Amino acid sequence: MLRMIGMRLLGMILVLLAVSALVFALGALIPGDLTSVIVGQEGATEEQFAEVRRKLGLDKPLFLQYFYWLLNVLQGDFGTSPITGRTVTADLLQQIPVSLELALLTLVVSTLIGLPAGVVAAVHANKRLDVLIRMSLLFTFSVPIFVIGILLLLVGSRWAPDLFRVSYTRWVDDPVMHIRSMAMPLLTIAFPITAMTMQMTRSSVLEVLHNPYIVTARAVGVREKRIQYLHALRNALPPIVTFIGFQLGILLGGLIVIEQIFSLPGLGRGMLEAINTRDYPMVTATTLVFAAAFVFINALVDMLYPLLDPRQRGR
Amino acid sequence: MPDDRTAPLLQVENLKRQFQVRQRGSRESQLLRAVDGVSLHLEAGESLGVVGESGCGKSTLARLIVGLLKPTEGRILIDGQDIWTPGAAGRDRRRKFQMVFQNPAGSMNPRRTVGASVAEPLTAKGVPNASEAVERMLELVGLDPSMASRKPHQLSGGQQQRASIARALIADPAIVVHDESIASLDISLQAQILNLLLDLQKDLGTSYIFISHDLAAVQAISHRVVVMYLGEVVEASDSTTFAQRPLHPYSLALRSATLLPDPVHERGRGDTLLRGDVPSPINPPSGCRFHTRCPLAKDLCLQQKPALRDAGSGHLVACHYAGDTTRPLEMSEEVV
């Protein structure tokens, strides 16, 4: 078990190294570089350019640039943004908690609702309740996140303006305002994710319910609810957990859109702004954080597997 | 050119097949000796029965013989010629084998008609129009030729198995290997298929290798019986002798464990049972592999592996004590 975790960690590090190299290379390959941003597009002399380049280390070979960059990154230093003048790390520390909170809340809410709803749908498979649940599902599936978001924003601000006319407030500043500022983004993004979790739970539980050991449990007199939510759901979990991990990846992409619509100062919004302003250090940093999150989630799911399925644990 | 006259139709020499297996959650792989030094032979027009519990390697043996698996060691000779000779020669020899599986539905393509499935071995050979042969074959196995146009799921289990027998026989193979081919059928259908196989053998002269866990079924069809335990042959004999006087304690145990449709006999049954399960073929017991379950095991059996020896007129047995008249091989009550 420990050995497996070790192997996983090593794999994660290798993947992240590869991602960092790729991100760095992309930044370097895009026409125009930091110099032009700093010096300005026009009116600068060749000497000025060369001077700035030397200062930034851009005159050195690419792999050396990467090496120095990586060395700094490992020490938590992503450089300084030429646009804002702040250190990238400071910005990240502001943005990550916002996105992380939204992601975790979405995960918790969608799982808390999606799992039981999925079991109910499976137990009532093809009856009215199940059909109703699945119809609403189909609806949320077919509407993109940003449409739901904008709809909620338009309709909601009319009916419950208090809930919407809030700008992002930190929990430490005002907990009530914080909750109000997070409610709508959460609702928007949790909708489709919950629907997907439920759909996955439904099909997985439905399959498990056909197993002979479910009949065994009934035959010894175990209560039906306990069979559904414990005996069956437990066996249905491995594919569901894999799927939730997979969803989190989609969620990360969704954050960029949501944070934009609801003006949340999170990582996604930060990334988008950085791209718009050609803030290269910020772009590479946010990309790397997203990639790290993705790799981490995948590794976590993989490591959960033996916990969920005793057969994976060996004798 | 080997001398065809003296070579038996099928000769299997010291056949071995090993698998690397890795237990879940473990990185080390271990060696599973599924078939571990099996030799046997089969004459034209005869049937050889292979019997043993699950995990004794009989299904691997079946796949090795028909050429679905390549042996790790040893040779399979048909008419004295190796079936794994490189190139077309080997391939042509492997085509002389056909196989009938346990699950007839699973071995036929559900989207194709029964006729197309039955014709497969002929089309593989490049025979253009097989429909006449298919009809003839279906009739031979007791199916209405009109069944050719049906899909496998429209046939009953017994009919499906008849169709797979037709498929096995259509290209005129020298040997048909049956791997538990009647195990999934109802009793009344099992007897029908056994009789059909006997009739077909008489008419076509095909040789069978009949692999089963069911001793009665094996004896019903075989001229010669081979008993396997943990990848090895522990006894081989012609079936009449074997029915009258099995020698190996394992064969005796198998026979005594077979329940008979006779309440009086069953009531008189002592607890002549075998203890425990078949040990893992990954780390088989030392010496005689049967010693962990054998009621007769002595120190010698733990240390020394018994050779397969002739106990008289071709009756082979791998046991230090079998045939020892001073120690009759009747298993007593104390066994359990």
Next chain:
Amino acid sequence: MTDRPVLRVENLTTRFETDHGAVTAVDSVSFEVAPGETLGLVGESGSGKSVTAMSVLGLVPKPGRIVDGTIELNGTSLLKLSPEELRRRRGTECGMVFQNPMTALNPSFSVGWQMREAITAHGASGDVDARIHRALADVGMPDPDRQAASFPHQMSGGMRQRVVIAMGMINDPQLLIADEPTTALDVTIQAQVLNLMKRLTRDHGTALLLITHNMGVVANMCDRVAVMYAGEIVEEAPVDELFANSRHPYTRGLLRSIPNPDRPREKTPTLPGAPPNMAQLPAGCRFRPRCVFADARCGARPDLLTVGARHKARCWKTQAGEPLTETDRMTETLDAG
């Protein structure tokens, strides 16, 4: 008290509504199981024997439904009970053992946990761990505490079936239903498991309803036998009587079609044909198309009537007192598709 059967099934009819029409898998089946008795319910696949067993426990899989009849367990009519009342009787008054030990246990939970479920479902009383220990020891598991902590995949098929039996018996029910308990096991393991079941039911005075297609198992285990064919019981008799003097052509054919291990390479007499499609049953006697004795009477459906001491058969010929004499035609091998 002693003469009241543990299980009384009367006119049980269980139907499956499928897309291809209704299939009556169990058709007016009646039988009784006395306390401590072992009744064999014998038949080929599709004969309705498993559906009968599942009907008793109220576990008929969808789209099946009990449409008629009475099931009395210890004098209580089960079909009138609420689902909760029925649940409380499952496991406590009637245990069950299933065919395939490889799939009958939940792979995600330890064996001990699953046995605990079987106990606590009916309100835990006393030392549950000790009961689990005893139950596992009782089915011959070496080192019961270690086995309780292990998962099903860590056990052999024979061991798993012992666990399933221990679970079925753990609340000491008066009736145990075993559906093909040894079909998936090797012969040597089969003998062990049957002996175990015999010992347990004898020691606990448990009645056993044993569902099987294997006549050897029947001969070994049963006191009485009911033979099912195409959803009906066609013959019912004490075990010796049935094997020595079967009074239904189907039973007789079935018994003859078992190969004799002492006579190698001899043809076995067979029943011609195959069991009927349950969606298109023949009119009259359902065995008629395969019956060598069939005559004009068989166009009408026979009832299950007494033909001898404790012996019933569903056959016009034997009910009329005529013997099932084997003609030359029958001793030949009948071998139609």
